[in-house]
Amino acid sequence: SQQGEEDPQALSIQEGENATMNCSYKTSINNLQWYRQNSGRGLVHLILIRSNEREKHSGRLRVTLDTSKKSSSLLITASRAADTASYFCATVGEGGKLIFGQGTELSVKP
């Protein structure tokens, strides 16, 4: 079952611009994670934000979490062509299962 819904499904921007992706989820969470997937490759963990945190930074990444709205956003600042990838949010369900959103496909044009 897919708990996370991501928006937009696809995003195309120019190098240097910021990219914002949103994720909504349905049930209560302890934390929310963001992963990145280069085309056809394995997912790579980017950042985890706990339910008692509102914002977290890691390099050019900024994640926010609004538990009242059951939503999170991932901001990539000063994007680069190498940021081109799909980005997924994930929450942890029953039995420790990661439940992924459908993903946002980001294309950064040089």
Added chain:
Amino acid sequence: EAQVTQNPRYLITVTGKKLTVTCSQNMNHEYMSWYRQDPGLGLRQIYYSMNVEVTDKGDVPEGYKVSRKEKRNFPLILESPSPNQTSLYFCASSLGTRAFFGQGTRLTVV
């Protein structure tokens, strides 16, 4: 280096011919899982294992088997593959919530 290794990376097989996709992790993680990724359907969990000799069904277990005889290995077995099992498969292991993914196995069943 912490990693999850899947083999093979690519496989084309015929309907009904049993196959095994291997997965091995070197991080001593207790939790391992298999996902399949299909366009428009996202990542769906097939099976997971919380420890040696403990396995359980995920969201789409039909047509698959797994075993967990050792902590490091978690093979995925397709006893009688069918064309609807053509997909991109990922093995993952985790300690706590953060997951480490293998590079994926692209399986085509003709």
